[in-house]
Amino acid sequence: MLTLRSAARLLARADARPDGALNPCMPLRAIGEVLGFGPAAPADAAIRRALGLDTLTRRAELATGTGSLRLLLADLAAPPADALPLHDARERTRRVAASLCRSAPDRLWCLLTVDRRADGTTLCLAIATPAQGTTRVTALRVECTRVLDSDAETLRTLAAVGETDDLLRHARFADILQRDALGGRFYRALEQAVDTLAQSLHTPQQTRGRAVDATGDTALAATTARAHPRAPSREERRELALLCASRCLFLAFLEAKGWLDQRRDFLLTETVKQLEAGGRLHDRLLRPLFFGTLNTPARQRAAAARACGAVPFLNGGLFSPTALERRWHRWRFADDAVTHLVVAVIDRHRFTAHEESVQWSEAAVDPEMLGRAFEGLMASSERRRSGSFYTPPALVGHTVHAALTTLFRDVPEALVLLGETAAAASTAVSPDQRDALRARIEALRVIDPACGSGAFLVHLLEQLDTLLARLGDPRDAHTRRRDLLARSIFGVDRQPMAVWLCELRLWLSVIIECPATHPDRIPPLPNLDHHIRVGDSLTGGSFQFAAPSARTLSRLRERYAQAAGARKHRLADTLDREERRRAVSELSRRREALQRERRTLLTVLRGRDLFGDRRRPQRAERLRLDTLRQRARELAAETHRLHLGAALPFRFASMFADVAAHHGFSLVIGNPPWVRPHALPASERQWLRHEFRVMRAATWQAGATRAGAGAGFGAQADLAAAFVERS
Structure with missing residues (x-):
């Protein structure tokens, strides 16, 4: 043996x-x-x-x-x-x-x-x-x-x-x-490391250096609860641990390219060095590395950050403190837990930024595996409720290819490029056709309304990049993908962690093609937080009440995607104000539409019939009047809250108004959540029936009637049907 x-x-x-x-x-x-x-x-x-x-x-x-x-x-x-x-x-x-x-x-x-x-x-x-x-x-x-x-x-x-x-x-x-053979070992090691991180959170007043093991130390947990009544909940602990683990795993991919001080064992070496100097890895390694180095241009770094060596400025928001981290900024991960993550997960596994394809599968951890791993770390009850399940790469590839084939079905030259190698396709398309196709690709706006960890968007980005390369685009792949991300790729998901992972995978798809070999020459990552949004596509409305013109929003988003430093913060504030203004405008338009409908209904009810008598309102008409009045009041109150600075809810008409002005998205792609109505709260089922026609009358009832069969559960349209109607 x-x-x-x-x-x-x-x-x-x-x-x-x-x-x-x-x-x-x-x-x-x-x-x-x-x-x-x-x-x-x-x-x-x-x-x-x-x-x-x-x-x-x-x-x-x-x-x-x-x-x-x-x-x-x-x-x-x-x-x-x-x-x-x-x-x-x-x-x-x-x-x-x-x-x-x-x-x-x-x-x-x-x-x-x-x-x-x-x-x-x-x-x-x-x-x-x-x-x-x-x-x-x-x-x-x-x-x-x-x-x-x-x-x-x-x-x-x-x-x-x-x-x-x-x-x-x-x-x-x-x-x-196969990659999956390694995946099982990696998932188990990662789950144990995340559990250990979550359970090791403590404040500086607590004993440091002793992490709670994966089985849980109930005595220490009870002491923590008594000493600190205001402590992160179990869910918050887990989310903080997932944030730390995902950042460290992202760095493992950079380490594999030699971009962390040009050392392939950067994380392990730095961890050992800090432990020998007295520990406190959270304060002396993680925070300076995450927030003082990777999120700060080299000339603005403090002494502790410069001690990390030649580490690139990445920008992009991945290494900006989240709201949850700012809330619990005094809490720290124990040294043993951070060391376990570095030694048992990162240093024992090989990482590659190349995702699995039809032609190549590697026994290494790739970005797609991260999405699958973190989806598996979600509680099973939460996965069932939200319909968050893994989509195999083969299905992703087949769906993206079918979508692009349908999108370009009227352009035979594009179909040639989709089906041939670059060498064979180079002689099949004339220069004029190439220019027209490139302009059409650059005008695309693509969205996944339930993007999860971004499998469809990543594969679509790669395919669009391949098309541009075959059309003779002289830029390198890294530049083409950055440009596509800043203009054409959009996504929405209600899970903040899924949005985080989607951004991470899109960033990795850009980084893997960067030709730079020295960390100082790596361009900052694009800002994706105004392209990949946290929100619910079903409650996000449609483009019905969007403003007819939105050039300002489009220019601001593209400039913000490429910005860094102080300019990034200024553009973010300007972009937020523009989205707030459009959100207020959409609410006003919705309220006006309700008032017009109410006035029309009142005019009809106050009119007289052929015999000169006044009409007596029916019960349904009275209910409709009450509903319109109540909804108009709610919209007025919501408008007032936005004027006072309340948080913006996700709405397509305000956050993607520029896309609405260009007749909507060119392509809607994805694998929407599969959730049966009985798994949803009663109030949510009632709202879905009111909002979506497919949820009121399932499309297969007509077929059951023609077949002489009972409708059975026909009215229980799956949540995916509502996503199709929204799309």
């Missing part, structure tokens, strides 16, 4: 530098042997040419496994200077796998590739599987100078596969390298 230490040693050995006659593939042979393959033999030039590897590899060897199983050991060729996509070892390994499956489709291929650079060696252990006209690769990528526990655990699991049938063995290898 391969031990964890032996597995780590095998992976690290791949970094051995070839010198003289040493075969560069030799360090890989031991890994092939523990996976059950026989001795490797060199592949000569003719074999490499037959397999399409002559330009992709410098040297290659082949090893035979049971049946049709084959293992390729390859030293990847240096990328051409004029082929930027090939710079990534991930993409070059995928091309090698695709070439093998195309040239020798009767074999079951496994790969061990090494990419040797001046800054280190990357080992990739991959399984290639033909799927739907393409090649799907499941892989483990390892930086040989820093082998993590999760890397060694994955190799040890692969070595323990006991199937002797070649098909079963190949499939088992692929399953182990």
Whole structure:
């Protein structure tokens, strides 16, 4: 049985530098042997040419496994200077796998590739599987100078596969390298770390350095409650812990790119350094790092923040204190709890900002996994009530592709670009058609009315970026995505944590494409809090009473998205005032519409019939008059509260008035909550029936009548139907 230490040693050995006659593939042979393959033999030039590897590899060897199983050991060729996509070892390994499956489709291929650079060696252990006209690769990528526990655990699991049938063995290898295989271990570790953080919250007067364990220390909890009657509730503790964990995990992705003082172990090193200096990680590490460094331009940082080294200014709101954090600003996480998060979650798992796709799945933590993990950390009762459930990536990809195909169904050139590779599509569209399509994409306004952690918006952003690239947009992917985010991508969700995660994933989708290598050259993130809103799309109304023109709002939002520092705060205040003014305007228009309806009804009731007699109002008419009067009074009171500075409720007509002025959103996409009416409070069911026609008369009742069947539960339209009507 391969031990964890032996597995780590095998992976690290791949970094051995070839010198003289040493075969560069030799360090890989031991890994092939523990996976059950026989001795490797060199592949000569003719074999490499037959397999399409002559330009992709410098040297290659082949090893035979049971049946049709084959293992390729390859030293990847240096990328051409004029082929930027090939710079990534991930993409070059995928091309090698695709070439093998195309040239020798009767074999079951496994790969061990090494990419040797001046800054280190990357080992990739991959399984290639033909799927739907393409090649799907499941892989483990390892930086040989820093082998993590999760890397060694994955190799040890692969070595323990006991199937002797070649098909079963190949499939088992692929399953182990799937991202979900790592996900289970990561979710359990993250849940325990969040629980430990939440239970460790204390004030400076309490004993520090002793965190409550995952099982809960009831004695300490009781003491805390007696000593501090004003303490965060259980839900608030958990939300504060989730905020801290999500920020640290975001930093893990930056760390993987070398953007935290150009160190891949920045968080672990800084944690150990502060512990050796006396602890107090919350005050000496987290707060200076979050709020004094990442949220502050370099020239304005205090001494404690500058001590963190070359750390980028990210802006974007991710590292701004939330209202909950400002309320409980005197409460701290215990050192043991923060250390547990860094050591047991971040330092033991490999992170990648590349999300899973049809062609590539990696045994590493990616941003999509974060959304799934935090959705799982919500209470099960809350998930059932709000309909917050995970949407598989395959369904997200299929839905986005179908939506774009429908959106551009009148533009054959766009359909070509959606279905072809960039090289094939470049000759299929004329320059005039490209300009027209680019203008159409730039005019798009897309919303997910129940965005959750942002799966649909992230995938849509990537697809729109790909379309612009295939249309010859000369900007780099990072700039294109920033521009699309600032203008075209919108979302709404009633869960603040879901909105937080959606913004985080959109930011990561921008960061992963940033070509900067030094932290000082990383552009600040766009501000998304006026694009991704906390609110309920069902109670947010429609565009019926929106102002006919809203150029000011559109310009303010785009300028705010790119702003930082003092200018950001000034624009935020201006934007808030503009939204408040439009909210008051919408209330006035709604009130005027109610008053017109009431005057019309009164005019009819005060009129005379053909015989000269006055009409006697029916009961329904009297009820309608009372309802109109009461609603008008409520709108007047709400207008008065807004004039006095009350919090703005989410309304489409006030917060997205500029979109209304352009005839609404171009595309509404998403997976709306699936909640049956019996799971909702009676008052909410009554309001839904009043507001939405589909909730009053379910569309399938007519079909039941034609079929001669009873309506049964036909009137219990699911909440998703109301989202469709709102859309």
